[in-house]
Amino acid sequence: xxxxxxxxxxxxxxxxxxxxxxxxxxxxxxxxxxxxxxxxxxxxxxxxxxxxxxxxxxxxxxxxxxxxxxxxxxxxxxxxxxxxxxxxxxxxxxxxxxxxxxxxxxxxxxxxxxxxxxxxxxxxxxxxxxxxxxxxxxxxxxxxxxxxxxxxxxxxxxxxxxxxxxxxxxxxxxxxxxxxxxxxxxxxxxxxxxxxxxxxxxxxxxxxxxxxxxxxxxxxxxxxxxxxxxxxxxxxxxxxxxxxxxxxxxxxxxxxxxxxxxxxxxxxxxxxxxxxxxxxxxxxxxxxxxxxxxxxxxxxxxxxxxxxxxxxxxxxxxxxxxxxxxxxxxxxxxxxxx
Amino acid sequence: xxxxxxxxxxxxxxxxxxxxxxxxxxxxxxxxxxxxxxxxxxxxxxxxxxxxxxxxxxxxxxxxxxxxxxxxxxxxxxxxxxxxxxxxxxxxxxxxxxxxxxxxxxxxxxxxxxxxxxxxxxxxxxxxxxxxxxxxxxxxxxxxxxxxxxxxxxxxxxxxxxxxxxxxxxxxxxxxxxxxxxxxxxxxxxxxxxxxxxxxxxxxxxxxxxxxxxxxxxxxxxxxxxxxxxxxxxxxxxxxxxxxxxxxxxxxxxxxxxxxxxxxxxxxxxxxxxxxxxxxxxxxxxxxxxxxxxxxxxxxxxxxxxxxxxxxxxxxxxxxxxxxxxxxxxxxxxxxxx
Numbered sequence: 001x002x003x004x005x006x007x008x009x010x011x012x013x014x015x016x017x018x019x020x021x022x023x024x025x026x027x028x029x030x031x032x033x034x035x036x037x038x039x040x041x042x043x044x045x046x047x048x049x050x051x052x053x054x055x056x057x058x059x060x061x062x063x064x065x066x067x068x069x070x071x072x073x074x075x076x077x078x079x080x081x082x083x084x085x086x087x088x089x090x091x092x093x094x095x096x097x098x099x100x101x102x103x104x105x106x107x108x109x110x111x112x113x114x115x116x117x118x119x120x121x122x123x124x125x126x127x128x129x130x131x132x133x134x135x136x137x138x139x140x141x142x143x144x145x146x147x148x149x150x151x152x153x154x155x156x157x158x159x160x161x162x163x164x165x166x167x168x169x170x171x172x173x174x175x176x177x178x179x180x181x182x183x184x185x186x187x188x189x190x191x192x193x194x195x196x197x198x199x200x201x202x203x204x205x206x207x208x209x210x211x212x213x214x215x216x217x218x219x220x221x222x223x224x225x226x227x228x229x230x231x232x233x234x235x236x237x238x239x240x241x242x243x244x245x246x247x248x249x250x251x252x253x254x255x256x257x258x259x260x261x262x263x264x265x266x267x268x269x270x271x272x273x274x275x276x277x278x279x280x281x282x283x284x285x286x287x288x289x290x291x292x293x294x295x296x297x298x299x300x301x302x303x304x305x306x307x308x309x310x311x312x313x314x315x316x317x318x319x320x321x322x323x324x325x326x327x328x329x330x331x332x333x334x335x336x337x338x
Numbered sequence: 339x340x341x342x343x344x345x346x347x348x349x350x351x352x353x354x355x356x357x358x359x360x361x362x363x364x365x366x367x368x369x370x371x372x373x374x375x376x377x378x379x380x381x382x383x384x385x386x387x388x389x390x391x392x393x394x395x396x397x398x399x400x401x402x403x404x405x406x407x408x409x410x411x412x413x414x415x416x417x418x419x420x421x422x423x424x425x426x427x428x429x430x431x432x433x434x435x436x437x438x439x440x441x442x443x444x445x446x447x448x449x450x451x452x453x454x455x456x457x458x459x460x461x462x463x464x465x466x467x468x469x470x471x472x473x474x475x476x477x478x479x480x481x482x483x484x485x486x487x488x489x490x491x492x493x494x495x496x497x498x499x500x501x502x503x504x505x506x507x508x509x510x511x512x513x514x515x516x517x518x519x520x521x522x523x524x525x526x527x528x529x530x531x532x533x534x535x536x537x538x539x540x541x542x543x544x545x546x547x548x549x550x551x552x553x554x555x556x557x558x559x560x561x562x563x564x565x566x567x568x569x570x571x572x573x574x575x576x577x578x579x580x581x582x583x584x585x586x587x588x589x590x591x592x593x594x595x596x597x598x599x600x601x602x603x604x605x606x607x608x609x610x611x612x613x614x615x616x617x618x619x620x621x622x623x624x625x626x627x628x629x630x631x632x633x634x635x636x637x638x639x640x641x642x643x644x645x646x647x648x649x650x651x652x653x654x655x656x657x658x659x660x661x662x663x664x665x666x667x668x669x670x671x672x673x674x675x676x
Contacts, residue, residue, distance in 0.1 A: 036448060039447070045451060068417075068423075068425065073414060073617060076409045076411060076414030082406075083435035084405075094432050097425040099425065110374060116398075116430075220617075222619060248617040251618075255624075278410070278561070279586040284589070284593055
């Protein structure tokens with residue numbers, strides 16, 4: 001059955017039928033339900049090309065992950081927020097997983113060429129990130145979760161990583177801590193660079209020197225938090241405070257502190273950055289953990305908004321947001337010992 | 339530029355070009371890279387319909403989530419495994435998020451009608467699950483993560499939830515515990531029904547009665563684990579042992595036990611089901627947690643295999659797997675007190 005015949009049989013225009021079946025938002029839910037029910041009953045299968053021609057949209061947003069291992073607690077919260085927002089407009093998310101950086105570039109080329117998505121969301125940008133220039137060249141609309149340096153403006157949402165870690169470092173310095181450690185991410189990533197800058201700037205303001213032996217890098221896992229903290233505590237002059245990049249790193253760091261026979265909040269103060277995981281709340285740690293806090297789920301929702309505004313024709317440079325980060329003092333921080 | 343002209347200019351067959359651009363597996367990576375590079379350079383944009391006609395495939399697998407809130411630690415591990423497997427064949431995952439059960443049915447109809455996916459993965463099946471009959475009627479291939487009761491056979495992978503919780507319950511009964519609590523999921527879901535059956539069967543074998551006051555249901559969060567455990571401990575005859583449905587529930591339960599001034603492993607024994615989260619390891623709890631264990635990431639990978647075999651024409655009833663669950667005794671379990 002052709003679109004024309006099907007539309008006539010159910011008494012709707014061809015455009016309405018196409019829009020209803022593409023999942024795009026201009027159609028009332030009842031109309032969509034009626035069209036889908038009729039399509040199933042009458043055995044109507046639309047011609048995808050004709051339908052996309054009618055709506056001009058793929059009805060999906062793409063996101064590319066490098067390595068399935070990248071799916072972790074941060075990605076599920078972010079995807080949860082993004083999908084919650086896109087769902088309201090009936091838009092799906094196309095997830096592509098690739099192995100290498102070169103594969104990721106190929107995936108964007110493929111997405112642009114095949115028109116399977118209307119836009120993509122780029123996550124974990126590097127300070128110098130080839131993906132941005134590539135996407136601009138391909139003409140595939142995109143929003144970046146995070147920041148990067150690029151010649152031409154692009155849409156992004158980032159949190160104030162610099163300010164968050166500067167605040168945390170200043171707070172610890174104000175409590176008399178002089179040896180403050182930092183558990184940070186891969187320094188090629190902008191967020192880790194910004195956190196490092198925040199840390200160094202705050203130390204400098206307090207006339208403290210940043211000791212390279214007190215900074216560690218790695219993925220935000222319990223294991224890395226544990227390993228790095230054990231290393232810090234084995235130094236001739238161990239730190240009396242530590243800033244952990246995530247609640248997962250904090251779990252490991254706290255374990256290392258305890259195993260060393262020290263008490264969190266008394267012998268070693270700890271601050272963690274909390275992306276807000278419903279199952280891992282800083283209030284529920286013993287002692288409750290002082291945090292810099294910004295819900296990554298909300299960032300995902302907001303990026304959904306930005307994508308839709310971009311597709312409605314707003315300029316990328318009008319779609320740039322930097323969110324301040326909350327600071328919450330709890331029991332894991334206290335005056336420097338002795 | 340038409341496919342014919344583009345293929346001629348780069349000296350490849352039209353079929354090879356179509357396959358390379360669709361991301362399907364029969365094409366060598368070097369050939370795909372060459373085709374994509376040439377398409378970008380020459381400004382070739384394929385006709386999606388022609389391409390799908392050539393390959394007969396959408397190159398994507400669908401998964402529908404009811405509510406963005408369903409994106410949690412389990413879904414990211416599962417998606418990580420699934421995408422790792424599908425990535426090897428260049429296949430993407432199309433994620434649709436919907437609000438209600440009726441919306442979910444509409445989403446499957448839309449996916450079937452629009453041919454945007456070759457198959458779908460169904461998760462968290464209910465004992466009686468309307469999705470299965472619907473997908474069979476729609477002729478959309480699918481694999482279920484979990485089990486359900488249906489007239490016609492379908493492809494699935496499940497873990498032995500019955501056996502896992504029966505083993506855990508028997509172990510506790512063997513240690514002399516008589517009041518054993520169970521923190522379970524929504525009883526409409528098959529996995530929760532099977533766990534409940536395992537629990538009751540093991541109690542009956544040991545001539546113990548199942549006290550309804552010692553079973554709680556809810557999502558597997560820290561908060562629910564805490565709330566349910568506090569309720570159990572407030573009973574006139576509180577339990578001396580508890581089985582938690584996930585590591586998240588275990589976190590909350592352990593907190594409630596500690597707040598009550600009791601020691602885990604001495605006053606109250608605890609066993610948790612561990613889906614294996616790299617950032618929340620039972621060895622790292624204090625005391626280390628006895629678990630029934632099955633990595634949900636591996637289940638995701640294996641379901642990717644099953645989907646591909648289904649698409650290659652294997653019969654659904656030949657694609658049914660039930661995985662045994664490991665049992666690991668650690669410090670959180672001990673003899674019943676007194």
